[in-house]
Amino acid sequence: MVEKKNNTPILAGVVGWPVGHSLSPLIHGTWAKRAGVNGYYIPVPVAPDYDDFAVAMDALKTLGFAGVNITIPHKEHALRYTSEASDAARRAGAANMLTFGEKSYADNSDITGFTEAVRATSSAPGQSALVLGAGGAARGVVLALQSLGFADIAVANRTRAKSEELAKTFGLSVADWEDRTKVLENIDLLVNTTSLGMAGQPPLEIDLADLKPGALVADIVYAPLETPLLKAAKASGHKTVDGLAMLMHQAVPGFKTWFGGEAVVDDALRAVLVEDL
Numbered sequence: 001m002v003e004k005k006n007n008t009p010i011l012a013g014v015v016g017w018p019v020g021h022s023l024s025p026l027i028h029g030t031w032a033k034r035a036g037v038n039g040y041y042i043p044v045p046v047a048p049d050y051d052d053f054a055v056a057m058d059a060l061k062t063l064g065f066a067g068v069n070i071t072i073p074h075k076e077h078a079l080r081y082t083s084e085a086s087d088a089a090r091r092a093g094a095a096n097m098l099t100f101g102e103k104s105y106a107d108n109s110d111i112t113g114f115t116e117a118v119r120a121t122s123s124a125p126g127q128s129a130l131v132l133g134a135g136g137a138a139r140g141v142v143l144a145l146q147s148l149g150f151a152d153i154a155v156a157n158r159t160r161a162k163s164e165e166l167a168k169t170f171g172l173s174v175a176d177w178e179d180r181t182k183v184l185e186n187i188d189l190l191v192n193t194t195s196l197g198m199a200g201q202p203p204l205e206i207d208l209a210d211l212k213p214g215a216l217v218a219d220i221v222y223a224p225l226e227t228p229l230l231k232a233a234k235a236s237g238h239k240t241v242d243g244l245a246m247l248m249h250q251a252v253p254g255f256k257t258w259f260g261g262e263a264v265v266d267d268a269l270r271a272v273l274v275e276d277l
């Protein structure tokens with residue numbers, strides 16, 4: 001257990017706009033209780049402009065915060081705020097962790113969050129994947145897939161120009177959005193990074209009849225927990241990785257860095273979070 005010398009609590013939090021519905025305080029709070037850490041992890045709403053973000057970060061640093069997770073719309077701002085960043089954050093063009101110090105350090109644990117969530121479901125997830133979507137979340141997922149050893153990654157996006165740009169940056173192939181089911185028989189992993197399937201959004205329309213048996217299906221959406229895509233995947237006998245698994249795993253590096261305690265992703269933590277969804 002790491003504590004400040006004078007026994008004042010360790011402070012950390014999550015910065016976003018809006019941030020009221022974030023599950024991160026519950027994740028960190030559960031781990032803090034388990035580890036007996038004297039600390040608080042709080043949601044900090046910060047308006048979308050970079051200037052507001054920079055003022056807020058200076059203030060949190062002055063107040064003695066150890067670090068913060070960063071969520072929408074500030075993930076790119078975190079990289080602009082500091083010159084010190086991990087290669088992963090730079091390659092993703094986004095950071096979801098900022099650790100305060102003389103030189104604050106930006107990192108990206110969304111990538112390892114996805115990697116670990118996949119590893120927890122399959123020790124050998126395969127070589128070939130289809131990524132649906134080409135936004136910021138897709139960049140992190142592609143980097144995670146590459147670190148997992150996927151050599152053959154295709155990306156399909158409604159706006160083709162965006163999938164072409166992503167493909168060029170990361171050495172991927174482009175699949176047609178309208179014909180996205182055509183590649184299903186050859187892939188080991190299908191992942192949705194679009195907002196389709198999220199509460200209040202239309203479902204992702206995709207027929208999984210041709211999906212290779214044994215292929216994994218992942219969705220970064222966690223509300224609802226079981227998206228129409230994951231429901232269809234389970235119905236056709238495929239293993240699934242949900243957005244909550246990723247969310248729990250992305251929180252691990254922040255907890256370890258700022259609070260210094262053990263952070264274990266398990267069914268008990270999942271049950272606490274599901275209760276709050």
Ligand code: ATR
Pocket residue numbers: 132133134135136137138157158159162193194195196202
């Ligand atoms: P994020 O950073 O979370 O990935 P984003 O950059 O806004 O968010 O990307 C959202 C993704 O969802 C994009 O790939 C978007 O497709 P477009 O590039 O064509 O906009 C995809 N998306 C959102 N609504 C969609 C819809 N109704 N049909 C298909 N794709 C959709």
